[in-house]
Structure formats: C-alpha cells, structure tokens
Amino acid sequence: MTPWTGESTTAAPVMVTSAGVAYTDPVQDALARDLDGTLWALCAGAPTGKPQYGAELHPERQRAAMEGLLCACCRRPAGRNEHGMLWVLPILDDSVGTRWEGVRSAIPPMCEPCSTSAPLLCPRLRDGHVQLRVREAELIGVLGTLYPRPGSQKAPDPDAIVLYDSPDMPFVIARQAVRELRRTTVVAFAAAAP
Ligand SMILES: [Zn+2]
DSSP states (O other), X not given: OOOBTTOEEXXXXXXXXXXXXXXXXXXXXXXXXXXXXXXXXXXXXXXXXXXXXXXXXXXXXXXXXXXHTBOTTTOSBOOEXXXXXXXXXXXXXXXXXXXXXXXXXXXXXXXXXXXXXXXXXXXXXXXXXXXXXXXXXXXXXXXXXXXXXXXOOOOOEEEEEEXXXXXXXXXXXXXXXXEEEEEEEEEEEEOOOO
C-alpha cells in the first residue's frame, strides 16, 4: 500500500477552465476519472524494490483499500470486533488533545497482525500512534491538489481536503480517498519508539 521504489505519481499537463480542472489529453482525462467524475492523479511505473514506508500511500492502492475497507499494509480485510473496525493513526503534533471523534483519515484501516508489525516498520507510526475502534467511517471526500479558479493569482494547494458536496470538487486532482471516523473508541496510545 505504501509506494514502492520504481513507482511514482507523474505530472501530466492539466488545464483549468470555469468547469474545473482536466488533463489536457482527453483520453488520459477520461481514464483518470471515476464514476462520479472525480479526477485522480496518474501513476507510473511498476512496484519494484522495497516499500517506501513513510511516504504518502500510492493513490490507486490507497483508493482500493479505503473504498473496500482493506488493510493499509497487506490488503486483507481490516480487523473488526464488537467495538468496530481497527484503525492505527500517527499522532501528529497538532493532534495532541484530539478526541479522535470525527477525525478525517486518508489512512485506510488495518488488520490485526499488521497493527502489531506496521508501527515497527513505518516511520510515521514509529513516532507515536493511536489504535482506534471505529463504528462509522463514511467516505466524505478526497485529499489532493486543489487548483485555483481561472483568473485567480493563487497557487495550487497541494494538500487540500475537498468534500464531495463542495463546489471545489471539480477543481481538485485527487490522490487519496478520505473517510471521517465516528463513534470511535481509543484502544491504546503508543509513544514514540526509541
Ligand atoms: Zn494487514
């Protein structure tokens, strides 16, 4: 699920009109849209070498795992018990004090075995992580690059979360599907590993 060396996201030429952002090549544009018309980042290369833990998840596989609720690491079904589905998220500086209710996550859930092994391998989790059980995890939007409207002097925002019902939706090139985690229970906190 993490990118592998040899894989990268490519920058294809895009154009922005009042209707939204599109790839300049119409064939590429059609292939990169999902059934809802959302435009997705293009990926190139084949997985070779080693997984690059700590990098942003590979768009195609992130989406498959997020939409199918498969493990972020191994793509088996995510762990589930009577308290809900298992999610392991990094603790970020600005998440200290977070109630972990309504958290928006671009990280897919995890299976039970990977929730033990992944924090040892992934630098983002090694710096501290939280284990949650989640009863509701609705797909609410995407994380991607938001392009300014034509005529605007603003630069594209490379890390925008855009909700499905937002008027910004036609202006984003999505990289990650985002779910909002609700009815959460904190199972455990782990501090940064030495
Ligand atoms: Zn797994």
